[in-house]
Amino acid sequence: MSEPVYRLEGVTKVYNSRLVLNIEALDIMRGEVFGLVGPSGSGKSTLLRLLDFLELPTTGQIRFGDYVTDSNRMAPLGVRRRVTMVFQRPVLLNTTVFGNVAYGLHLRGDDQIAQRVHRVLEQVGLDSLASTPARTLSGGEMQRVALARAIVIEPAVLLLDEPTANLDPYNVGLIERIVADLNRERGTTIVLVTHNVFQAKRLAHRAGLLLDGRLIEVSEAGKFFIDPSDPRTAAFVRGEMVY
Ligand SMILES: Nc1ncnc2c1ncn2[C@@H]1O[C@H](COP(=O)(O)OP(=O)(O)O)[C@@H](O)[C@H]1O
Numbered sequence: 154m155s156e157p158v159y160r161l162e163g164v165t166k167v168y169n170s171r172l173v174l175n176i177e178a179l180d181i182m183r184g185e186v187f188g189l190v191g192p193s194g195s196g197k198s199t200l201l202r203l204l205d206f207l208e209l210p211t212t213g214q215i216r217f218g219d220y221v222t223d224s225n226r227m228a229p230l231g232v233r234r235r236v237t238m239v240f241q242r243p244v245l246l247n248t249t250v251f252g253n254v255a256y257g258l259h260l261r262g263d264d265q266i267a268q269r270v271h272r273v274l275e276q277v278g279l280d281s282l283a284s285t286p287a288r289t290l291s292g293g294e295m296q297r298v299a300l301a302r303a304i305v306i307e308p309a310v311l312l313l314d315e316p317t318a319n320l321d322p323y324n325v326g327l328i329e330r331i332v333a334d335l336n337r338e339r340g341t342t343i344v345l346v347t348h349n350v351f352q353a354k355r356l357a358h359r360a361g362l363l364l365d366g367r368l369i370e371v372s373e374a375g376k377f378f379i380d381p382s383d384p385r386t387a388a389f390v391r392g393e394m395v396y
């Protein structure tokens with residue numbers, strides 16, 4: 154029914170001669186929310202940087218539509234523009250909320266900037282702060298600006314790296330709702346990295362556990378969180394894994 158957006162085959166990443174990621178195979182399906190969980194240092198952010206084409210695999214291939222990674226050549230701009238990442242700690246421009254969200258549209262030469270920016274700021278509950286300097290915002294508001302900046306360019310894929318770590322429950326709830334709505338209403342494919350099992354369970358259609366750079370299990374959410382195949386997944390979702 155659904156087709157893969159990404160197909161990873163034999164993907165490894167080596168840093169300073171240390172193998173930090175080793176994924177035999179992984180498909181991310183179009184329109185899904187894929188939850189990637191795992192302890193700190195297991196390679197989650199490394200995998201996201203590969204999916205964002207910020208870095209290339211050391212060996213193996215990532216297929217993305219008609220494009221296949223080539224370890225000697227960065228992905229073309231047209232490919233990279235279809236994917237956007239939101240980091241745990243947003244780096245905002247030293248300008249207004251509006252200016253931050255408009256920036257990517259300026260780069261793309263969009264001709265309906267104001268309209269698009271206001272629509273997205275409404276979506277994240279920040280339209281009343283459009284002319285506020287971004288640096289004066291709370292952490293939760295900053296993260297919503299980062300999300301707005303990502304959403305406004307209507308990417309095919311949104312990569313979220315621990316997007317709600319250290320935020321208050323109110324902002325966590327808002328961001329989870331924005332992410333779920335985006336997936337449901339626009340069909341945006343989302344890869345959500347989190348070490349919060351409860352968040353992954355609330356949002357993901359499928360989930361994967363990464364341990365020491367290896368995918369231990371990938372299953373439908375109903376199975377992954379309730380009746381996983383691997384004892385290590387069971388321990389992780391029960392919160393029993395020491396890390
Ligand atoms: N640019 C880099 N250079 C060297 N080592 C790195 C680099 N990025 C990540 N690593 C190492 O790779 C491993 C996985 O890191 P990371 O992907 O950030 O894990 P996670 O996001 O799951 O916490 C860690 O041991 C980390 O120190």
Ligand SMILES: [Mg+2]
Pocket residue numbers: 197198199314
């Ligand atoms: Mg990380």
